[in-house]
Amino acid sequence: MLTELRIAGFGGQGVILAAHIIGNAITLVEKGYATMTQNYGPEARGGAASAALVLSDEPVLYPYLTRPDILIAMSLEAYTRYGPEVKEGGFLLVEEDLVQLDALPQVPKCKIYGIPATRFAEELGKKMVLNVIMVGFFSAITKAVSPEACRAGVEHEVPKRFLDLNVKAFNKGYEYGLELLTHQGERTHPGEEMIPGLELENHTK
Amino acid sequence: MHAEKESVLTGTHFINGDTACCEGLLAAGAKFAAGYPITPSTEVVERFAQRAPTVGGLFIQMEDELAASITLQGMVWAGQKSFTVTSGPGYSLMMEHIGYAAMTETPCVFVDVQRGGPSTGLPTLPAQGDMMQARFGSHGDYSTISLVPNSPQECFDLSVKALNLAEKFRVPVMFMMDECVGHMTEKVVIPEAEEIEVQPRRRTSKKPDEYLAYEVGEDLVPEMAHAGEGYGLYVTGLTHDKKGYPLMNPKQQRELVTRLFEKISRAADELTIVEADGVEGADVVVVSYGITSRVAMRAVHLAREKGLKVGSLRLICVWPFPEKLIRELAPKVKALIMPELNMGQVVIELERFAAGRTKVISVPHPGGTVHDPLEILEAIERGAQ
Structure with missing residues (x-):
């Protein structure tokens, strides 16, 4: 199984760190394979940041994304730039206070979930943990990586003095994701397959 | 000989190819690097600058690539294992001193993280356009070794090998990465120090009065003495005799250049990797x-x-x-x-x-x-x- 994931936002949101956490979780904890690439071009200097991960249960050959199965969009620009390339039926996870879905002429035909991650991060006391909230949300919604592995990834990547805060942030995003799933009635309990036919709905609250 | 424990970052990591390359060179015993940082190779020396002081090493950022590529050779003759890192535009500037390293048989590693060219081309995007330059870039005739990794794991494994081969054959080894491999992050497993084979410097066992700098044995690779150890050393890019003294005639040219080729061609089986x-x-x-x-x-x-x-x-x-x-x-x-x-x-x-x-x-x-x-x-x- 090969999953292509893109995480995008603006500089300072911790896009690259979020990708590192997921990469760590997959390779070091779940013993899978992950290849991460990131944009280094002039576009990466203008405030936009993007990281791409190919996740697989066997060694990754082609290093880049062809069409992402999952997009985590943490800014409007990330959504408008990368939204159209998400695979039909894939996942689009957005920072719902920053991304207006109607900013694209056509909302991508995929499962869309929103979370007010920046607001949650501010409530936790540090805006910078919004990336880890997004990782928690990603783990809950997509099940691509287990929460245990992600927590280990967080532990591996963040400085010790911020670990508690980041674990809290992860849990916040994770629990919100689970709650959203239950709330929307899409899944009866975590881990069960998505009921088909609901792809076009907008699940932002 | 095995790697020194304090130089080896044993464990499982999720790191990019540039970082892994630096760790490999450290594990192989590199204590010195001189460089003029350039995208997409900067992370190699950035990492080395952080790590070198912890292993008693030193990084010097030079004024340009010419300086970097000759400074590292000074350090080799002073006794340290050394390397430099660059990308296409800088690699072109280093060509003069790659020839010098080949001629003087200075063991060292040139890391080239290839990007799109010609000229400044595509700083942040990959290419493999420097492959012929790696073989024939410097003037004159010489033979050297080029290794090409395809993953961050190999950036570690093969950079160890690159420095080992450099020391074994006393040649500049070209470590030909590319932007994609250099900036790609994957799992890298770094083994225990005692599992990493390291080729020690081929130092002479002869006394200063018996030592000839370019006298060779069966494998055609001379043994080294270092500056400051009491040996009379004369290191020159001119065609030289066994003592290392300039001797510029067709006979000596034939003897020297033929040997520079033969020490590599004789090892063809070992170097078929x-x-x-x-x-x-x-x-x-x-x-x-x-x-x-x-x-x-x-x-x-x-x-x-x-x-x-x-x-x-x-x-x-x-x-x-x-x-x-x-x-x-x-x-x-x-x-x-x-x-x-x-x-x-x-x-x-x-x-x-x-x-x-x-x-x-x-x-x-x-x-x-x-x-x-x-x-x-x-x-x-x-x-x-």
Whole structure:
């Protein structure tokens, strides 16, 4: 199984760190394979940041994304730039206070979930943990990586003095994701397959 | 000899190729680097600058690539294992001193994280356009070694090997990465120090009054003495005799330059470093190196799904070119396919050693990204006809 994931936002949101956490979780904890690439071009200097991960249960050959199965969009620009390339039926996870879905002429035909991650991060006391909230949300919604592995990834990547805060942030995003799933009635309990036919709905609250 | 414990970051990491390359060179005993940082190689020296003080090493940022590439050689003659890191534009500037290292038999590693060119080209995007420059870039005739990794794990494993080979053969070794491999982050397993073989400096056991700097034994590689140890050392880029003194005549030129080639060509078997997959009985073999080999492998899988008998031969050591292997392989297959991120460089050697005994199909690419596996698949299908 090969999953292509893109995480995008603006500089300072911790896009690259979020990708590192997921990469760590997959390779070091779940013993899978992950290849991460990131944009280094002039576009990466203008405030936009993007990281791409190919996740697989066997060694990754082609290093880049062809069409992402999952997009985590943490800014409007990330959504408008990368939204159209998400695979039909894939996942689009957005920072719902920053991304207006109607900013694209056509909302991508995929499962869309929103979370007010920046607001949650501010409530936790540090805006910078919004990336880890997004990782928690990603783990809950997509099940691509287990929460245990992600927590280990967080532990591996963040400085010790911020670990508690980041674990809290992860849990916040994770629990919100689970709650959203239950709330929307899409899944009866975590881990069960998505009921088909609901792809076009907008699940932002 | 094994790696020093304090230089080895044993464990499992999720790091990029540049970082892994630095860790490999540290593990192999590099204590000194001089550089003039350039994208996409900057992370190698950035890492080294952080790590060097913890292992008693030193990084110097020089004023330019010419300075960097000769400073590191001064450090080698002072007794340290050394390297420099650059990318295309800087690599061109280093050519003068690569020739100097070849002529003076200074063991060292030149890391080139290749990006799109010519000139400043594409600083943040990959290419493999420096492959012929790695072989023939400096003026005059010399023979050296080029290793090409295709993953961050290999950036570690092969950079250890690069420094080991440099020390063993006393040549500058070219470590030919590319932007994709350098900036790509993957799992890298760094073993325990005692599991890492390290080639020690080939120091002379002779006393100063018996020592001749360029006297050689059976393997044609002279033994070194270091500056400040009481040995009379004369190191020059001029054609020199056994003492290292300039001796500029046709006879000495023949003796010296022939030996510089022979010390490498004699080790052809040891330096035939390849990874073969399904080559036995294949109709078509894809020959590739570096990042392109991964994309080529994807194409090989697609071709096999279509029922074609396709093998993959990955060149890990591109220079010296595995002549014997290709000579033997060519008559057994319908075609050899070579994709590379340049307009067709190493394929010239492939054609030369296939010598008309099979079709050779080049799949060129100007760089900036990797091939579309379907381009390579199309060439495989053409070759299989």
